[in-house]
Amino acid sequence: MDVMVIGEPLVEFSASGPLTEADTFRLSFSGDALNAAVAAAATGAHVALVTLVGDDEFGERLVRFAAAHGVDTRWMRHGAGSTGAYAVGADPGGERAFTYMRACSAASRMGPDDVVAAPLEETAVLLVSGVTAALSRSCAQAVLHAAQTVDAAGGRVVYDPNYRWRLTGPEAAAATLASVAPWAALVTPSSPGDTLPLLATADPAEAARACLALGARAVAVTRGPDGVLLADGEGTPEDVPAIPAAAIVDQTGAGDAFAGTLAARLALGTPLREAVRAGTAAAAISLAGQGGTGRVATPEEIERLLAGSPGVAGNGLSG
Numbered sequence: 001m002d003v004m005v006i007g008e009p010l011v012e013f014s015a016s017g018p019l020t021e022a023d024t025f026r027l028s029f030s031g032d033a034l035n036a037a038v039a040a041a042a043t044g045a046h047v048a049l050v051t052l053v054g055d056d057e058f059g060e061r062l063v064r065f066a067a068a069h070g071v072d073t074r075w076m077r078h079g080a081g082s083t084g085a086y087a088v089g090a091d092p093g094g095e096r097a098f099t100y101m102r103a104c105s106a107a108s109r110m111g112p113d114d115v116v117a118a119p120l121e122e123t124a125v126l127l128v129s130g131v132t133a134a135l136s137r138s139c140a141q142a143v144l145h146a147a148q149t150v151d152a153a154g155g156r157v158v159y160d161p162n163y164r165w166r167l168t169g170p171e172a173a174a175a176t177l178a179s180v181a182p183w184a185a186l187v188t189p190s191s192p193g194d195t196l197p198l199l200a201t202a203d204p205a206e207a208a209r210a211c212l213a214l215g216a217r218a219v220a221v222t223r224g225p226d227g228v229l230l231a232d233g234e235g236t237p238e239d240v241p242a243i244p245a246a247a248i249v250d251q252t253g254a255g256d257a258f259a260g261t262l263a264a265r266l267a268l269g270t271p272l273r274e275a276v277r278a279g280t281a282a283a284a285i286s287l288a289g290q291g292g293t294g295r296v297a298t299p300e301e302i303e304r305l306l307a308g309s310p311g312v313a314g315n316g317l318s319g
Contacts, residue, residue, distance in 0.1 A: 002045035002267035004123040007033020007132040008107035011058045011085035014290050019089035019097050029065045030292030032131045035253040036260030041070035042296045045264035048072035050118045052079035052106040059083045075118045079106040111138035112145040121153040124267040130161040133176045134168035147183040156185035160259045161194040170197035182215030190222045204229040220276050228276055243280045245287040253292030258283040281305040
């Protein structure tokens with residue numbers, strides 16, 4: 001297994017305008033875990049998604065959707081509760097507004113027992129997020145158990161704090177970051193979206209130092225149009241420039257595309273800095289689609305973009 005993602009896939013109702021005015025929605029499937037898994041699978045990596053979906057029509061469709069996008073669905077099981085969903089609206093600048101319908105969903109009932117059946121010890125890279133940990137106490141326990149297991153087996157853990165105030169408070173999210181960081185090969189906070197509420201700083205360099213102090217072996221602080229600050233505590237932090245987007249339709253899932261592509265490239269043996277660059281390219285390409293999986297970058301597109309762009313503004317990674 002190259003990459004394993006643990007989290008909640010969601011039914012997505014997306015609109016091109018604000019939710020306060022939209023009356024037409026596009027049905028698709030998203031959620032940070034699914035977005036990242038699809039992006040990772042698009043690189044050619046063997047990617048599995050570990051989750052629970054509802055025993056309903058949307059749960060069945062989610063499994064089929066993931067399989068159609070190259071994701072190994074053997075550990076997408078049906079559980080008690082409904083399949084989670086959300087509605088998202090975006091203005092022409094790509095800003096997003098979400099309304100979630102995921103309380104007591106099947107995925108929120110996941111715990112350590114639901115992840116032990118997956119081949120954690122054979123996984124090169126585990127990708128987990130603060131969203132998954134915030135779904136419930138049992139989900140937080142599952143995230144920590146998986147991180148500890150993969151790290152102990154010699155795999156690498158990538159943790160995206162991905163703070164969402166609708167799911168949890170800053171103190172709880174900061175505690176989760178502190179618990180997972182010692183097992184993480186890489187933490188990918190956004191600045192200031194994650195760093196301000198979780199680390200009490202909007203300064204990317206200070207945030208990187210704080211994550212390293214928590215025990216993370218490396219940190220990639222995403223800074224929207226300013227690119228990524230990459231630090232491992234062994235040398236001077238390095239700036240990885242942003243890559244301009246050809247079009248901005250919707251920022252939903254750009255950070256997930258970054259994390260999924262990055263995780264897959266690491267699993268396939270790409271050095272960290274180059275994996276980060278590939279992630280920024282995938283994120284820039286994703287902005288041209290509506291919804292979290294509306295535009296998935298191919299490896300060829302990523303390579304062409306990297307070859308032709310020294311990097312300036314507009315990769316949308318702060319969201």
